[in-house]
Structure formats: structure tokens, C-alpha cells
Amino acid sequence: MHENGDIDSGYRRIDSFNEETTNKMSEAYLDVLKGIGEDPTREGLLKTPERVAKAMQFLTHGYNLNPEEILMSAKFREEYQQMVIVKDIEVYSLCEHHMLPFIGKAHVAYIPDKHIVGLSKIPRVVDAYARRLQVQERLTTQIRDCIQETLRPLGVAVVIEAYHLCMQMRGVQKQHSITTTSAFTGEFEKDRTRSEFISLITKDHIR
Numbered sequence: 001m002h003e004n005g006d007i008d009s010g011y012r013r014i015d016s017f018n019e020e021t022t023n024k025m026s027e028a029y030l031d032v033l034k035g036i037g038e039d040p041t042r043e044g045l046l047k048t049p050e051r052v053a054k055a056m057q058f059l060t061h062g063y064n065l066n067p068e069e070i071l072m073s074a075k076f077r078e079e080y081q082q083m084v085i086v087k088d089i090e091v092y093s094l095c096e097h098h099m100l101p102f103i104g105k106a107h108v109a110y111i112p113d114k115h116i117v118g119l120s121k122i123p124r125v126v127d128a129y130a131r132r133l134q135v136q137e138r139l140t141t142q143i144r145d146c147i148q149e150t151l152r153p154l155g156v157a158v159v160i161e162a163y164h165l166c167m168q169m170r171g172v173q174k175q176h177s178i179t180t181t182s183a184f185t186g187e188f189e190k191d192r193t194r195s196e197f198i199s200l201i202t203k204d205h206i207r
């Protein structure tokens, strides 16, 4: 087992925004402000359409990232064949039904078969898929499939625990409920391996 407590989160700010996109989106958000009955000319809101346009581009910048390439850029030949776990990866995504955040943690494991990947790349893959309009279920399987297809390991496991602001803020009951999704391949489809993984991600932190 290998734990990575010091994750290069890859949450780099994008500082160059597409001007044409920003302008178009700003116009749309100006209409949104009017639509909710606000006065877009009052001081506090003057720059809001542009700010929101830029924020939305940042929150969805995963569309510009190629997760397979991220993994391939740090794929190494190695005979190690034990479970590799990266846990507590921060997840910030937007639900595609309401465009409201869902926030939580991802735990990812794989069992290498001749190839390993630089550990910092796994959180970057999570981020590349999370920074799009998503549903938690698809986010989970996309991360699994990307690792499976790129590294061809003996198995992949992905568990995501998240709370959805569209549930919490829109008055559905059980407002503090956490949604858990999981996806497995190969060795992790065996009860013993999967149980070992689950016990390792639920154990108290070492750090």
C-alpha cells in the first residue's frame, strides 16, 4: 500500500480567459440579473456578469484538459504489484441539472501491472473530470475508466463521497445527507480486495 499525504492538487488558476466567450457569457448573466429582478446598474453588480462569466469558465476548465494525457505524461514501468491508494482527494464539481456545486472527497486505488503513474497525476485526473458539468455517478466511472484504459492495471477502485448543494439549498429533506458512489474493475471486483480497500480508506489518517 502506498499513501500520498501531500497531494499536488493541480488546482492551478487559469488566468487567461477567452475574451469572446467572456463577453457572450457576461451578456447572458446580465439578463439573468434582470430576470431575478435585480438592478444590474447598481454599484455592487456592475462587474458581476463578467466575474460570473470568468468564474464559470474556471469551474468548468476540465473541458480543456485531457485526463489520458495527464496520466500518460507520468507513466513508468515498475514491477510493484501492491495496492496504491490516493485518498481524500478534494472534489469540486457542478451538477449538470442545476449547475450548483457538489463537493466532497474521492478515494482512488489501483493495483499496477507493469506500470505505475506519478501519484500527483491521480488528483489531476479527478479534477479534470470534476471541473465540468457532471453527475456524481458518471464522474466516478469516468475516473475509473480513464485509469483502467490508460494504465491497464490489475484493477481500479474509485469511491466518491459528496454533498450536493442542489439538495441542501432547495429544501429537500435529509439536507445533510452525503451521496456515496463507487466503481470497480478487475481485482477490486473480488470481495477480499474490495474490503481491504474500503477498510483502508475508512481508517483514521496517519498524518
Ligand SMILES: [Zn+2]
Residues within 6 Å of the ligand: 095, 096, 097, 098, 099, 100, 164, 166, 167
Ligand atoms: Zn442538482
